[in-house]
Amino acid sequence: MAAADDKLTIELSVPELRAVAGYAVACARPALAIFERVRPDDRRPRAAIDAAQVFVDGAKRSKAIRDGAWAAHRAYQETRDAGQAAASDAARAAVAAASAAFLHPLAKATQVLHILGSAAHAARAFELDAGDDRNVGADYIERARGLADPTVVGVLMRYPYAPSGGGRAGELLRRLDASLRSLDG
Template sequence: MADDSTTIELSRSELREVARFAEACARPALVIFERDRPDDRRPRTAIDAARAFADGAERTKAIRDGAWGAFRAAQEARDAGRAAASDAARAAVAAASAAFLHPLAKATQVKHILGSAAHAARAFELCAGDDPDVGADHIARSRTLASPVVVDVLRRYPAAPPGGGRAGELLRRLDASLR
């Protein structure tokens, strides 16, 4: 297992594959956010930027700007008492952030790989009356989306960190199932 001082080799094609996975995990939750906030396109912009990178676009400031916009949308939804919409927007943040996975062997980097799946799963749980089976179903679907490249990249990092509430639990469940 790598420690915090280890640098991890990551190719551009591997980063694109991680971003493709993160985007695919986050996109289904957009419906939750957009149903609640139909005029707010920030999470969609972030997810679309992740997809563009996965499809060959360069890593640009636009991806980071999309992630920050989705982050602000998540905060606004949270502050308005719309927890499911907030987690759906956080899934979009994680999808865009996947393009900027750091090559340092830190457990926190696992969030860049699996955070979109975990937050989308939490959003679906909340929409279903906080039903943990619904979240587990999304985690199981996300697991099937992880290509061998994504799993290989994940295994270069330490296990997911503790904390993060229910989304953190879902992240650790997916992490353990992929290793």
């Protein structure tokens, strides 16, 4: 679906939300090593991912997930402001992983960020960590493609295509979006 009415809602079951959050966690977790190398005493991104994992494992969505996402967002801002770009994108991957548990059932392109944002930001973190090597990011997007199970792809297909913008992470997100949608056809 190329465009959608913002008033349209999408049916999402709890098992589907758990699958999407599990995918987001799996995509974000490897980038923690980049963040923790730069800020070894800052556990906020890890705590956000761990809180999302608790939901994936069967708990209810909780305030701990939202609080973890906000804390990881502050870590993102701090590393961004300190010029630690790779760590910053790694923290954004953690924010996106926690946010995936709160995917909204609105037919809006921005919701694709909840599904694929952790993969795109992790890919960008790996690119930046490798001296802005775009091949590294492209390779990570291929890895993320392989992590998506049919449930994740099925949920993605109910949403409009990923939005424009977002810099290089946005490009990576759109590449992954197009790649996953091709699996459904």
